[in-house]
Amino acid sequence: MKIGRAAQEVKLAREEVGSTQLELTFDGYYGSRESISQQENGRYQVQPELTKYYAEKHNNPFPAIEAAHEYTNWGIAKLNGEAVDLHRTSVSLKTKEELTEALEAITEASKKLTVNPKAIEQMEIKVIEKSIQECIDAITALTHYVAVLCKEYGISWMKMWSQHKVKLIQRRFLKQ
Template sequence: MSIGQALREARERRGLTQEATGQAGYISGKMVSAIECGRRAVGPDVLERLATKLDYPRLYMEAAADVTGGVYASPWLDGDGVDLHRTSVWAKTCEELQEAIKVVSAADVVNATSRADEAHRQAVHDSMIQALDARVAIDHYLAVMCEEYGFSILAVYQEHRQKLESRGYTKPRPKRKSAL
């Protein structure tokens, strides 16, 4: 899925017109249409304003993928073999987390990397792939549960960031000017 497709889906799910959506991003409704159809790219400032206004998980995921070239961004699971019903997502997340614990725990990362043979390197690589499988499941769990239960995904992430800061795990970020 592209940012344009995610924007259209977000706008429609929120019951907004292209014109109303454009106002949130300080762009015209025609520009929203062009972005949705893939005729125009969207700049980072506009994308941030639109994502914040629409607060739609899938749009945030597409924005992250766009900005990072797909690194540190889970792809939206939209294939024929995916069931995004909340109970299916919950069950898959539990399954992927259990598998990740098993595979990551088995990866021997204690010994010096200079001693690693190819089998050892492959086991570490497999553990990273399994960790990514768990991450994708977690990202979809958050996305689906926020939409199903009416939570703001932005607020959930902000709350989590505050929790990390309060525990001293991260340093506070400087306050930014509001995108809106």
């Protein structure tokens, strides 16, 4: 059986903190050692409470990012290819590059968005699709930027998202 990326990320996160599966059960994760083992070995899907444990207790959002990607089969996955460099400066530079490309593509697409979607030409659809792809690239880069900086500088990932949620509620973009 092939072990999924979320399972691998959970095991890596546990090894990074230097804990055994049993020690996690005494450290605020309220599952059993057997449950952790089954999730790490891919027999069960990684459960939200285990990913929440790593994000809250050890400031590591990558298990949750991988699990969400695995559950939905879309969205962001932790970059792990041969070409990726997750050093904070590399992530910062790549994020700036992706944001610039996204803004340029959005600017170009915005010229097409005034046309009724039922009357738009195929070439114009391609421009809109390109802007969507560039935005997805930027979202991936931004997520890695926030995750890497939170992790490396000890800034709480959960606190940052909680503050963001409060701001959205205060501005009435989100209902409680």
